[in-house]
Amino acid sequence: NAGVTQTPKFQVLKTGQSMTLQCAQDMNHEYMSWYRQDPGMGLRLIHYSVGAGITDQGEVPNGYNVSRSTTEDFPLRLLSAAPSQTSVYFCASSYSIGLLNTEAFFGQGTRLTVV
Amino acid sequence: GNSVTQMEGPVTLSEEAFLTINCTYTATGYPSLFWYVQYPGEGLQLLLKATKADDKGSNKGFEATYRKETTSFHLEKGSVQVSDSAVYFCALTEQSSGDKLTFGTGTRLAVRP
Numbered sequence: 001n002a003g004v005t006q007t008p009k010f011q012v013l014k015t016g017q018s019m020t021l022q023c024a025q026d027m028n029h030e031y032m033s034w035y036r037q038d039p040g041m042g043l044r045l046i047h048y049s050v051g052a053g054i055t056d057q058g059e060v061p062n063g064y065n066v067s068r069s070t071t072e073d074f075p076l077r078l079l080s081a082a083p084s085q086t087s088v089y090f091c092a093s094s095y096s097i098g099l100l101n102t103e104a105f106f107g108q109g110t111r112l113t114v115v
Numbered sequence: 116g117n118s119v120t121q122m123e124g125p126v127t128l129s130e131e132a133f134l135t136i137n138c139t140y141t142a143t144g145y146p147s148l149f150w151y152v153q154y155p156g157e158g159l160q161l162l163l164k165a166t167k168a169d170d171k172g173s174n175k176g177f178e179a180t181y182r183k184e185t186t187s188f189h190l191e192k193g194s195v196q197v198s199d200s201a202v203y204f205c206a207l208t209e210q211s212s213g214d215k216l217t218f219g220t221g222t223r224l225a226v227r228p
Contacts (some may be wrong), residue, residue, distance in 0.1 A: 042218040106158035
């Protein structure tokens with residue numbers, strides 16, 4: 001059981017380049033989300049999805065796009081990278097949006113540097 | 116809105132010392148509370164949780180009690196080990212925020228042999 005798999009683990013981009021961070025889960029979870037982790041800021045929600053075909057914005061969505069064509073995959077796209085997007089990105093999934101009683105499972109993270 | 120405040124780190128302890136990491140919260144409704152742990156080079160994983168007042172979550176020797184009267188969820192362990200070195204995140208989720216997780220800033224714990 002692989003859980004939540006993120007690729008790549010490390011990436012360096014030049015300002016203005018685009019890229020897609022991949023996230024896949026094999027637990028048949030409905031709810032998936034993307035966070036960024038910055039020093040002194042904790043984790044902040046970028047985008048989330050409550051099921052295939054449904055996405056919504058989180059706390060810091062600007063500069064990022066997402067789509068959810070399948071239950072398993074939830075890619076995060078940076079259309080034009082900026083140095084402010086240098087961060088560690090985590091994908092997470094859970095059985096439902098009802099996190100009151102369910103556990104969120106996290107990927108190992110993608111460390112992105114934009115120069 | 117909801118928020119979580121954790122004590123500033125890093126916290127440095129000797130092996131077998133007692134650990135407390137303070138966490139207080141603000142929520143508009145009745146939240147569930149969590150501690151997540153992030154070991155070096157890994158993603159976050161759930162350490163323990165509590166879903167109602169006076170509940171005690173426990174796991175791997177760690178404990179935290181949901182205190183509604185003081186809006187706190189402090190993490191404790193009686194005797195830390197080197198392997199406990201990690202970053203610890205307090206978090207909450209609550210229905211009025213769409214059940215999304217709100218995290219504290221994290222507290223780094225370093226345990227010396």
